[in-house]
Amino acid sequence: MTKEINLTEELKKYFGFDTFKGNQKAIIENLLAGKDTFVLMPTGGGKSLCYQLPSLLLDGTAVVISPLIALMKNQVDAMRNFSEEDGVAHFINSSLNKSAIDQVKTDILSGKTKLLYVAPESLTKEENIEFLKQAKISFYAVDEAHCISEWGHDFRPEYRRIRPIINEIGSHPLIALTATATPKVQHDIQKNLGMTDSAVFKSSFNRPNLYYEVRPKTQNVDKDIIRYIKNQPGKSGIIYCLSRKKVEELAETLKVNGINALPYHAGMDSATRTQNQDAFLLEKVDVIVATIAFGMGIDKPDVRYVIHYDIPKSLEGYYQETGRAGRDGGEGQCITFYMNKDLQKLEKFMQGKPIAEQEIGKQLLLETAAYAESSVCRRKLLLHYFGEEYNEENCGNCDNCLNPKKQVEAQDLLCAVIETVVALKEKFKADHVIDVLLGKETTEVLSYHQDELEVFGCGQGEEEKTWNAVIRQALIAGYLDKDIENYGLLKVTKAGLAFLKKPVSFKIVEDNDFEEIEEEVPMK
Numbered sequence: 001m002t003k004e005i006n007l008t009e010e011l012k013k014y015f016g017f018d019t020f021k022g023n024q025k026a027i028i029e030n031l032l033a034g035k036d037t038f039v040l041m042p043t044g045g046g047k048s049l050c051y052q053l054p055s056l057l058l059d060g061t062a063v064v065i066s067p068l069i070a071l072m073k074n075q076v077d078a079m080r081n082f083s084e085e086d087g088v089a090h091f092i093n094s095s096l097n098k099s100a101i102d103q104v105k106t107d108i109l110s111g112k113t114k115l116l117y118v119a120p121e122s123l124t125k126e127e128n129i130e131f132l133k134q135a136k137i138s139f140y141a142v143d144e145a146h147c148i149s150e151w152g153h154d155f156r157p158e159y160r161r162i163r164p165i166i167n168e169i170g171s172h173p174l175i176a177l178t179a180t181a182t183p184k185v186q187h188d189i190q191k192n193l194g195m196t197d198s199a200v201f202k203s204s205f206n207r208p209n210l211y212y213e214v215r216p217k218t219q220n221v222d223k224d225i226i227r228y229i230k231n232q233p234g235k236s237g238i239i240y241c242l243s244r245k246k247v248e249e250l251a252e253t254l255k256v257n258g259i260n261a262l263p264y265h266a267g268m269d270s271a272t273r274t275q276n277q278d279a280f281l282l283e284k285v286d287v288i289v290a291t292i293a294f295g296m297g298i299d300k301p302d303v304r305y306v307i308h309y310d311i312p313k314s315l316e317g318y319y320q321e322t323g324r325a326g327r328d329g330g331e332g333q334c335i336t337f338y339m340n341k342d343l344q345k346l347e348k349f350m351q352g353k354p355i356a357e358q359e360i361g362k363q364l365l366l367e368t369a370a371y372a373e374s375s376v377c378r379r380k381l382l383l384h385y386f387g388e389e390y391n392e393e394n395c396g397n398c399d400n401c402l403n404p405k406k407q408v409e410a411q412d413l414l415c416a417v418i419e420t421v422v423a424l425k426e427k428f429k430a431d432h433v434i435d436v437l438l439g440k441e442t443t444e445v446l447s448y449h450q451d452e453l454e455v456f457g458c459g460q461g462e463e464e465k466t467w468n469a470v471i472r473q474a475l476i477a478g479y480l481d482k483d484i485e486n487y488g489l490l491k492v493t494k495a496g497l498a499f500l501k502k503p504v505s506f507k508i509v510e511d512n513d514f515e516e517i518e519e520e521v522p523m524k
């Protein structure tokens with residue numbers, strides 16, 4: 001690019017917006033300078049524009065790899081609205097016939113097409129690779145880049161082939177974008193796309209207007225929900241349930257209790273589904289009871305509450321689903337009902353899947369449970385999960401901050417944990433570290449002769465749940481870390497080693513106890 005361009009003018013000209021949102025401008029400048037660019041931005045942050053605008057400003061065609069055929073068509077239609085030029089955006093996926101594909105190719109070679117959306121499985125086809133070698137490409141964009149990682153919520157093995165294929169077609173700058181910002185996923189993406197040195201643009205994932213609360217799930221959960229909804233007449237809300245059956249049942253229960261509610265799940269015929277969704281969007285019903293099938297691409301700005309009837313499978317999912325509340329910046333209440341027993345139900349769902357997938361699923365679930373049981377600020381926990389530090393003492397908008405539990409000094413306990421992690425050479429997960437602290441002679445402990453270590457049994461004075469709380473809160477405070485390659489292995493950070501040398505005050509709050517509540521619920 002030799003000529004000077006005024007990005008704000010171009011933004012106005014093509015998209016009609018007056019200003020850039022968040023990091024958009026810096027991201028676009030980085031990409032226009034020909035550099036690899038990594039974008040972590042929450043849903044609704046304005047990711048698409050980060051590659052759409054540059055594609056219009058550069059010579060050649062930008063290749064956008066995107067996993068969702070339905071969204072692809074929407075995006076192409078939207079781009080066509082922004083441009084007078086015919087054929088400015090196209091997509092290639094399995095839904096196109098031969099003559100449609102020929103038209104796309106003609107437009108690309110003639111230089112008309114600025115954006116080409118391709119599904120990953122189309123990108124891996126030899127004929128498309130051969131064609132793209134002849135095309136003039138401006139850059140590549142990898143949308144929904146978390147699909148590369150098994151730790152993301154939508155792992156797609158074809159995404160792992162993107163880098164080798166790009167190398168084969170010919171190297172150009174690459175922009176990768178995702179709304180999944182856990183450090184583990186970020187690491188996988190950068191490694192897999194060969195962009196470990198790229199600039200990283202990360203927006204904050206904090207949603208200050210959302211109120212987070214976890215309530216014990218008792219046998220009265222339905223009544224609790226009915227009372228909650230009746231207290232906010234006329235407001236829109238979403239209730240997520242794990243199973244289709246529960247969706248149907250709860251929608252029915254709400255209806256007979258005089259609440260205007262409809263169900264939504266993937267097992268319903270598509271006409272009814274669309275009808276129910278529209279009824280919600282058009283405010284003909286207040287409440288939609290749904291599985292997680294509901295919500296993708298739905299943009300209702302004034303959803304006032306999101307209730308999780310069951311604990312979500314991961315904190316990532318929890319963040320996305322609760323994120324549908326308060327999109328207009330107004331109030332959004334996120335209430336989750338939790339009991340320990342739901343974890344077993346979720347684990348059962350995972351049976352039959354490949355072992356590696358089950359392991360990952362279990363880890364993600366454990367982190368969600370830790371979140372639910374914790375007495376630490378929910379916002380702090382959630383943002384920590386996304387690799388973001390939240391330093392406020394009290395967020396003022398979560399149950400744990402509004403009703404804080406007493407803090408207890410745990411300086412000595414943290415020293416014991418750090419010493420044990422060091423003694424175990426940073427090669428073990430939290431549960432194993434706790435076994436050693438408690439002096440449990442498990443097969444694994446004995447096989448490593450860890451019963452001979454000085455730290456063995458040094459923590460017998462405290463309960464297992466206290467040690468769990470110390471470890472979780474030490475992770476959040478940055479004294480411990482989890483190995484990014486072998487997720488879950490505890491490491492001691494520099495701050496942790498410094499703490500050991502010269503301990504300072506380390507206060508913890510005891511985790512909430514959800515064990516007893518579990519007993520109250522009758523077995524079905």
Ligand code: ADP
Pocket residue numbers: 017018019020021024041042043044045046047048049
């Ligand atoms: P994401 O992909 O990050 O979820 P989108 O790209 O769909 O977000 O953008 C979310 C919304 O924000 C869209 O309606 C889009 O038109 C709008 N938007 C994007 N950039 C701007 C901007 N600079 N000014 C105003 N609105 C914007």
Ligand code: ZN
Pocket residue numbers: 376377378379380394395396397398399400401402
């Ligand atoms: Zn808080």
